Amino acid sequence: MSELNRKSPERLQDRVEQVLQLLHQGDSDKEELLETFLQQQNQAELQRLLVELHPADVAHILESLPLDERLAVWQLVRFDRDGEILLEVSDAVRETLIADMDNQEIIAAANLLDADELADLAPDLPRDVVRDLMDLLDAQQRERVRSALSYDEDQVGALMDFDMVTIRDDVTLEVVSRYLRRFDMLPDHTDKLFVVDNDGRLQGVLPVKKLLVSSPDAVVAEVMAADPVIFDPQTPASEAAQAFERYDLVTAPVVDEGGVLRGRLTVDDVLDYIRQESETDALNSAGLREEEDIFASVWKSVRNRWAWLAVNLCTALIASRVIGLFEGAIEQLVALAALMPIVAGIGGNSGNQTITMIVRGIATGQVQVAHGRRLLRKETGVAMINGVCWGLVLAVIAFILYGSVALSVVLMAAMFLNMLLAALMGVIIPLVRLRTGGDPALGSSVLITAITDSGGFFIFLGLATLFLL
Amino acid sequence: MSELNRKSPERLQDRVEQVLQLLHQGDSDKEELLETFLQQQNQAELQRLLVELHPADVAHILESLPLDERLAVWQLVRFDRDGEILLEVSDAVRETLIADMDNQEIIAAANLLDADELADLAPDLPRDVVRDLMDLLDAQQRERVRSALSYDEDQVGALMDFDMVTIRDDVTLEVVSRYLRRFDMLPDHTDKLFVVDNDGRLQGVLPVKKLLVSSPDAVVAEVMAADPVIFDPQTPASEAAQAFERYDLVTAPVVDEGGVLRGRLTVDDVLDYIRQESETDALNSAGLREEEDIFASVWKSVRNRWAWLAVNLCTALIASRVIGLFEGAIEQLVALAALMPIVAGIGGNSGNQTITMIVRGIATGQVQVAHGRRLLRKETGVAMINGVCWGLVLAVIAFILYGSVALSVVLMAAMFLNMLLAALMGVIIPLVRLRTGGDPALGSSVLITAITDSGGFFIFLGLATLFLL
Incomplete structure (x- = not known):
C-alpha cells in the first residue's frame, strides 16, 4: 500500500478543495469561466474527479457552490449516484437540485434507494413522483416506506432502517x-x-x-x-x-x-x-428559522429571517414605550438617556447566562421543578454579588463623567435590581414552562432580554424620577 | 425473555427517576431527610439500585444532585466502579467528587482503568496521585498514558484508545x-x-x-x-x-x-x-465561559460569568458615550431617547442573523474568502429589503405616536442604514478573520452587537441632529 493510496481525510479534503478551486478560480468572471471551463475539456477532468469522491464529499461540494455552478456540477454527476447525493445534501440545497431534475430523472435516482432512504427523500419530492415510485416497489418495500413516513421526523421510526440480519x-x-x-x-x-x-x-x-x-x-x-x-x-x-x-x-x-x-x-x-x-x-x-442555503436567493433569506425581526420589533417597541413614560425625566436630566442602555444591556447579558444554564439543565434532566428554591437562592446570590461589583464600577465611571453622587447611587441601585430581576426571571420562566408542560428553550433568550430591557429602563428611570428630580 | 427484563432506555430512565425521587421527596426538609433516609435502611435499597445501573446512569444521578446529597450517594458507590463513573461525569462535577476522595481511594479507582481512560482523568487528579499511579503501571501502559497526555485535548491523539486487535x-x-x-x-x-x-x-x-x-x-x-x-x-x-x-x-x-x-x-x-x-x-x-455544575457554589458561578459581563460593560459604555455626544439633541427632542433603542436593537438582531450564517458556513467549509463579493451582494440585498419594510412599519408607528413626518423619515433612514451596516459587518468581520487566520466564531456576536448598538445610536442621533434640529 503506497502512502498516496491512503484515504486519509486530509487527502480527500484536498481533493475537494481542488475541485472547488478549479471552479472558483477567477471568481470575478463567472459566466465566462463557466463557458471556457465547464463546456470544454476540463469538464471531463471534473467528471473524473467527481466519480472518485464519496457521495458525502460531492454533497459538500454542491453545498459550497453558488446556484449556477452547483447545477452545472450536478449535471456532471452520474445518475446512479444522484439518489445517494440527494440524501447527503442539506434540505435547502436538496430543494434546488430537485427543482433542476425532471420527473424521469428523479424516479431513476430514487429507485436505487432503500426504503428508509426513500422515506427520507419523499417529503421533498413532487407528489406524483412519489406515487409513481411507490408503484414501482414490491409490497414489503412499499409497506416499509409507508411505515417510515407515518412517524414524526423526531421519532425513532423515521430514523430507523430495515437492514437487519x-x-x-x-x-x-x-x-x-x-x-x-x-x-x-x-x-x-x-x-x-x-x-x-x-x-x-x-x-x-x-x-x-x-x-x-x-x-x-x-x-x-x-x-x-x-x-x-x-x-x-x-x-x-x-x-x-x-x-x-x-x-x-x-x-x-x-x-x-x-x-x-x-x-x-x-x-x-x-x-x-x-x-x-x-x-x-x-x-x-441567532434568530434564523431554519438552515439556510448560504447562496439562497435574497427573497428566500428574507422569508427565513423576518419572523424574529418582527418579534424583536415588538419587544423593542414595548421598551420604547417604557422610556416614553419617562420623557419628562429625561428632558430634565439628559444623562439618563446615555446611561439607561447600560442598565438594560448588562441585565440582559446576566439574565441570558442564568436562563441558558437552567434550560440546558432541564434538557439533560438535571434540573427539576423541585430544585426551584435552591436554584433561586443560588442565582440571586450570584446576581447580588455581580450587581454590587459591577454597579460599583459603573457608579464610579458615572461619577467621573457626570460628577453627581446621587445619579451614581441611583445607577448602582438600578443595576443591582435589574440583575436581580434577570436572575429571578431566568430561573422562574423555564421552571414554570417545565411545570406547565411547555418547551423551556423556546424563545427563552428573546423573552428574558425583553424583560431586562423594559425592566431595566423602568427601574432606572423610575428610581431617577423618585430620587433625582 | 419477559417484557420486564428488557433494558429499554425508558425503563432505565424510570429507575433513575426513582432514585432521584427517593432523594428528593420532601425537598423542603433536606437535612432531616438525609438522616432518616440515607442513614437508615433505605441506604441498602439505594445501594442495590446503584449497583444495577450503568456507570453513565450513576453519573447522571450524581450530576443531578446538590453537593451534600451527591457526596452521600458517592459514598454508596462501590469503589471498583468509581473510576468508570468519574470518566462519565462532567468536569465540574468530577472536581467535587475527587475533592471528596483521599489519595488511596483515587489510586484504587484509577488503577482499574485503561491507559487512555487514565490519561483522560489525569489532569483532574492531584499531582502526587498521578505520579504514584504511573509507578504502578507496566512500561507499555506508562508509555501509552504519556503519549496520550502529550496531545492537545482537541487532537485525535487525546481521543484515541489502544484496544486494537x-x-x-x-x-x-x-x-x-x-x-x-x-x-x-x-x-x-x-x-x-x-x-x-x-x-x-x-x-x-x-x-x-x-x-x-x-x-x-x-x-x-x-x-x-x-x-x-x-x-x-x-x-x-x-x-x-x-x-x-x-x-x-x-x-x-x-x-x-x-x-x-x-x-x-x-x-x-x-x-x-x-x-x-x-x-x-x-x-x-450565552456568555458562559465553560460548563457549570448546576449546583456549583455562588462564587464559582460568579467566576465563570464575570468575564463576559466585563466585555459587555465595555461595549455598553462605548454606546453610552456615543449617546453622550448627542445629549444636546436629546434635550431638544426627547422622543429620540425613546426611539433610539429600537434602531440599535433591530440592527443587532439582523447583524446576528447574517454573521451566524457566515460563521457556520466557514466552519463547514462552504464559505471561502473568494465568495466575499457574492455574499456581500446577497446580504446587503436582504438588509435593504428588511430595512425598507421594517423602517416603514416603524415610521408609521412613530408618526402615530409623535405626529412628526420629519422624525418618522429620519427613523426610517436610520433603520435602513443600520441594517446595511449590520449586513456589511456581518459578512466582512468573519471573512477578514478567516483571511488573517483568526477564529471567525470567537466573540462574533458580541462584536456585531457592539457595532450595531454604537452605530445605530450614532446614525439615528446624527441624522436627527442634521435634519430635525
Missing part, C-alpha cells in the same frame, strides 16, 4: 457462520445479529464480537444477550440519541408494542441527528 | 477466526481488525463483516481494505469528527508519520466530542 435462537454458531457466508455483503454497521422467533418477535441480540470468540458448537440462545437496549418506533429521537451516547451503542433493535422487530437504529443516523439538532439550536438562538 | 496479512481467514476465538472478549466497537507488518506499520484493515462473509480459505491480504480512512494523532478532533460523520465510520486506525499503528479512534468518543463541542458553543454564545 435475523437469526433463530435454536441453531449453533457454526450454522450462523455458514448462513452469513451466503451473503455477498452484510449491512453497514452490523455489530449484532437480531434473534427472532417465528412470529418475528425479538428474543435477543447476538453481538458479532461474541459470535467471533465463542465456540462454534454453542447454541445462539446460550450466547445471545437477552436484554438489549431496545427502542419503540415512537420513542423521541432525542431520547434514543441520549441512550446511544450513554451506552455507547452502534446499532439497536426497534421493536413495536407486540415485541415484533420493526427495524434497526444505527449510530451514523444518530450522529446526523445530533449534529442537525445542535445546528438548529445555534441557528434559532 | 492486530493481525498479519499473510494468514487465512480461518487462522484469523481461530486467533479471535482465543480472546475471552473483543474490545467494544470492534468492527475491523488492523492488519500490520512486523514493524507495526498498518497494511490495511479487515472489516469484521468481510471476515464473516468471505471464504475461510481466503488470505487476509486478498480480502482486506488496503486504503482505509486513517488519522494522524495530531489531526484536529473536529476534522476527525467530520470524517466519521461523512464516511459513517465506527472505528478508524490512528497512524503516525512512519505509518506505524498508534491507536484507534471509536465513534463513541467522537460522539462525546461532538456533543461537548456543541454544548460549549451554546454556553459561549
Whole structure:
C-alpha cells in the first residue's frame, strides 16, 4: 500500500478543495469561466474527479457552490449516484437540485434507494413522483416506506432502517457462520445479529464480537444477550440519541408494542441527528428559522429571517414605550438617556447566562421543578454579588463623567435590581414552562432580554424620577 | 425473555427517576431527610439500585444532585466502579467528587482503568496521585498514558484508545477466526481488525463483516481494505469528527508519520466530542465561559460569568458615550431617547442573523474568502429589503405616536442604514478573520452587537441632529 493510496481525510479534503478551486478560480468572471471551463475539456477532468469522491464529499461540494455552478456540477454527476447525493445534501440545497431534475430523472435516482432512504427523500419530492415510485416497489418495500413516513421526523421510526440480519435462537454458531457466508455483503454497521422467533418477535441480540470468540458448537440462545437496549418506533429521537451516547451503542433493535422487530437504529443516523439538532439550536438562538442555503436567493433569506425581526420589533417597541413614560425625566436630566442602555444591556447579558444554564439543565434532566428554591437562592446570590461589583464600577465611571453622587447611587441601585430581576426571571420562566408542560428553550433568550430591557429602563428611570428630580 | 427484563432506555430512565425521587421527596426538609433516609435502611435499597445501573446512569444521578446529597450517594458507590463513573461525569462535577476522595481511594479507582481512560482523568487528579499511579503501571501502559497526555485535548491523539486487535496479512481467514476465538472478549466497537507488518506499520484493515462473509480459505491480504480512512494523532478532533460523520465510520486506525499503528479512534468518543463541542458553543454564545455544575457554589458561578459581563460593560459604555455626544439633541427632542433603542436593537438582531450564517458556513467549509463579493451582494440585498419594510412599519408607528413626518423619515433612514451596516459587518468581520487566520466564531456576536448598538445610536442621533434640529 503506497502512502498516496491512503484515504486519509486530509487527502480527500484536498481533493475537494481542488475541485472547488478549479471552479472558483477567477471568481470575478463567472459566466465566462463557466463557458471556457465547464463546456470544454476540463469538464471531463471534473467528471473524473467527481466519480472518485464519496457521495458525502460531492454533497459538500454542491453545498459550497453558488446556484449556477452547483447545477452545472450536478449535471456532471452520474445518475446512479444522484439518489445517494440527494440524501447527503442539506434540505435547502436538496430543494434546488430537485427543482433542476425532471420527473424521469428523479424516479431513476430514487429507485436505487432503500426504503428508509426513500422515506427520507419523499417529503421533498413532487407528489406524483412519489406515487409513481411507490408503484414501482414490491409490497414489503412499499409497506416499509409507508411505515417510515407515518412517524414524526423526531421519532425513532423515521430514523430507523430495515437492514437487519435475523437469526433463530435454536441453531449453533457454526450454522450462523455458514448462513452469513451466503451473503455477498452484510449491512453497514452490523455489530449484532437480531434473534427472532417465528412470529418475528425479538428474543435477543447476538453481538458479532461474541459470535467471533465463542465456540462454534454453542447454541445462539446460550450466547445471545437477552436484554438489549431496545427502542419503540415512537420513542423521541432525542431520547434514543441520549441512550446511544450513554451506552455507547452502534446499532439497536426497534421493536413495536407486540415485541415484533420493526427495524434497526444505527449510530451514523444518530450522529446526523445530533449534529442537525445542535445546528438548529445555534441557528434559532441567532434568530434564523431554519438552515439556510448560504447562496439562497435574497427573497428566500428574507422569508427565513423576518419572523424574529418582527418579534424583536415588538419587544423593542414595548421598551420604547417604557422610556416614553419617562420623557419628562429625561428632558430634565439628559444623562439618563446615555446611561439607561447600560442598565438594560448588562441585565440582559446576566439574565441570558442564568436562563441558558437552567434550560440546558432541564434538557439533560438535571434540573427539576423541585430544585426551584435552591436554584433561586443560588442565582440571586450570584446576581447580588455581580450587581454590587459591577454597579460599583459603573457608579464610579458615572461619577467621573457626570460628577453627581446621587445619579451614581441611583445607577448602582438600578443595576443591582435589574440583575436581580434577570436572575429571578431566568430561573422562574423555564421552571414554570417545565411545570406547565411547555418547551423551556423556546424563545427563552428573546423573552428574558425583553424583560431586562423594559425592566431595566423602568427601574432606572423610575428610581431617577423618585430620587433625582 | 419477559417484557420486564428488557433494558429499554425508558425503563432505565424510570429507575433513575426513582432514585432521584427517593432523594428528593420532601425537598423542603433536606437535612432531616438525609438522616432518616440515607442513614437508615433505605441506604441498602439505594445501594442495590446503584449497583444495577450503568456507570453513565450513576453519573447522571450524581450530576443531578446538590453537593451534600451527591457526596452521600458517592459514598454508596462501590469503589471498583468509581473510576468508570468519574470518566462519565462532567468536569465540574468530577472536581467535587475527587475533592471528596483521599489519595488511596483515587489510586484504587484509577488503577482499574485503561491507559487512555487514565490519561483522560489525569489532569483532574492531584499531582502526587498521578505520579504514584504511573509507578504502578507496566512500561507499555506508562508509555501509552504519556503519549496520550502529550496531545492537545482537541487532537485525535487525546481521543484515541489502544484496544486494537492486530493481525498479519499473510494468514487465512480461518487462522484469523481461530486467533479471535482465543480472546475471552473483543474490545467494544470492534468492527475491523488492523492488519500490520512486523514493524507495526498498518497494511490495511479487515472489516469484521468481510471476515464473516468471505471464504475461510481466503488470505487476509486478498480480502482486506488496503486504503482505509486513517488519522494522524495530531489531526484536529473536529476534522476527525467530520470524517466519521461523512464516511459513517465506527472505528478508524490512528497512524503516525512512519505509518506505524498508534491507536484507534471509536465513534463513541467522537460522539462525546461532538456533543461537548456543541454544548460549549451554546454556553459561549450565552456568555458562559465553560460548563457549570448546576449546583456549583455562588462564587464559582460568579467566576465563570464575570468575564463576559466585563466585555459587555465595555461595549455598553462605548454606546453610552456615543449617546453622550448627542445629549444636546436629546434635550431638544426627547422622543429620540425613546426611539433610539429600537434602531440599535433591530440592527443587532439582523447583524446576528447574517454573521451566524457566515460563521457556520466557514466552519463547514462552504464559505471561502473568494465568495466575499457574492455574499456581500446577497446580504446587503436582504438588509435593504428588511430595512425598507421594517423602517416603514416603524415610521408609521412613530408618526402615530409623535405626529412628526420629519422624525418618522429620519427613523426610517436610520433603520435602513443600520441594517446595511449590520449586513456589511456581518459578512466582512468573519471573512477578514478567516483571511488573517483568526477564529471567525470567537466573540462574533458580541462584536456585531457592539457595532450595531454604537452605530445605530450614532446614525439615528446624527441624522436627527442634521435634519430635525
